[in-house]
Amino acid sequence: MTWFQALILGIIQGLTEYLPVSSSAHLVLVPWLLGWRSDERLVFPFDVLVHWGTLVPVLIYFRHDLWAILAGGWAGLRKGVPFATPEGRLGGWILLATVPAEILGLLLKRSIEAVFLQPVLVGALLFGTAGLLWLGERLGRRERDLGRMTVGDALVIGFAQALALLPGISRSGATMAAGLGRGFLRPEAARFSFLLSIPALLGAGLVALGDLYRIGLPPEAMTPILIGFLSAALSGYLAIWGLMKMVRRRSLRPFAVYCAGIGALTLMLSLLRG
Template sequence: MAAACTNGLDTGFVALGYGKVALLGILQGITELLPISSTAHMRIVPAFLGWQDPGSAFSAAMQLAALAAVVSYFWQDVRDVTFGAIASAVKGDVDSFEFRFAVGIVIATIPIAIAGMLLSRTLNACGSPLRGIGVIGIACVVMGLLLAWAELASRHRRILKEVRLRDALIVGLAQIGALIPGVSRSGSTLTAALFLGLKREDAARYSFLLGLPAIALAGLKELYELRHAGLDMHGWGVLAIGLITASLSALVAIWGLMRILERFSAWPFVIYRILLGVVLIWAAFNGTFQ
């Protein structure tokens, strides 16, 4: 179906109504924090069901649901780093782990903040070419292959307290890839963290914690854009339902990801991503979801 626009902003989710958005919120929450690309699923599932494309504005605003889930699940880490960094700054202890980690989060956020501002108009435009099924499919396959390479190349020995500012910059640069639909923010940052030799569960924790400011900025920026575009009360109500269901499902997704990485590896996500990407490329070639 054609993109729905509100003053040039892709707001297809409004036409879906409360029930459909609640279901898509569950799907968005799960796929947003797993390294399998929420954008890919937000395109293929509504298309398969014959629903309106919820649009990039919906996906971006759902970042706030991911934020709530990550902060809740990793609350002890968030609290320790926040208050530890403040205490270290007051004492002038710039060598403490908490202070260095907080500085690393800032460094990791700068690249995606700059790239996001530069690409904002293209990413959120109605009918953006970057949201094409073929583009998303190719991104899924490429990211899946990179994640497989990371699994094979990583020694899985380093722990979170061993990370340095250089590591934060590398993961931050990898996070830019999340702007391309189909790549996945958690997929790109998890892959980078694995390449740096982190243990799988520490790589996931590092990925989530470093991404908190980027997730918050993306979500808040989208709320501002929706307000500026003149979204009506019905639209805000539909979005709120999506945020609630996405927050709950995102918590389940984090729990599942941590269990899988602790007990197994990232290979289930590698296989899933590549298969999904192949299906999307095939669908684009055959015009299945036009």
């Protein structure tokens, strides 16, 4: 893997992790479309550590929310009522919504990994992301804030996040669409989606780091990983900032059109390549 490929893949990871277009799909499809060939020993550690690069911007952007959630939860815990405050309850909803993806990810790990080797299937699954976004915008009432979240809301959004274990189904797209479908305001659905990404990224990263520890990190991987990590962190912050501004005024339908277009392009190219 060259430094240029690491830079491009890091930028793609950062942008698509938070934009509702599926980061996993782009990381599979871009090298396939461009005909890039990477050392198999480098691909896994690069993906793992660059994925963690996208955790940095969400921690920075939502640092005030995270501090309020931790402070509220700790204050309530000391009194024996950890979910008594709005911030404490929000933290509880985030933890509850994390459970479905964590359980299914562990149970279906090998089956899901096999999908990453099939670019055509990944392209087809992008139509799923397009459909979820379109339905969320079409059916959502967009009148509730996160202070009115219920157990049912958290579980629906959590199972939507579990769908994104499949490459091609966007995690942010699925969770935002589910939030819209449950009647949340678009900025509130986006905010919960981003906060929900924190335990998801941490959990997935820890599991992958365990695998990486057993495999070992090749010395030649350090430079591309550093370039990819930094570019993913910077582009990820720009993606969060831009999307949070956008959802205050505009719908997510352009992303649905984009996902459908990339999916169609992938299927057409696969037919042409035979």
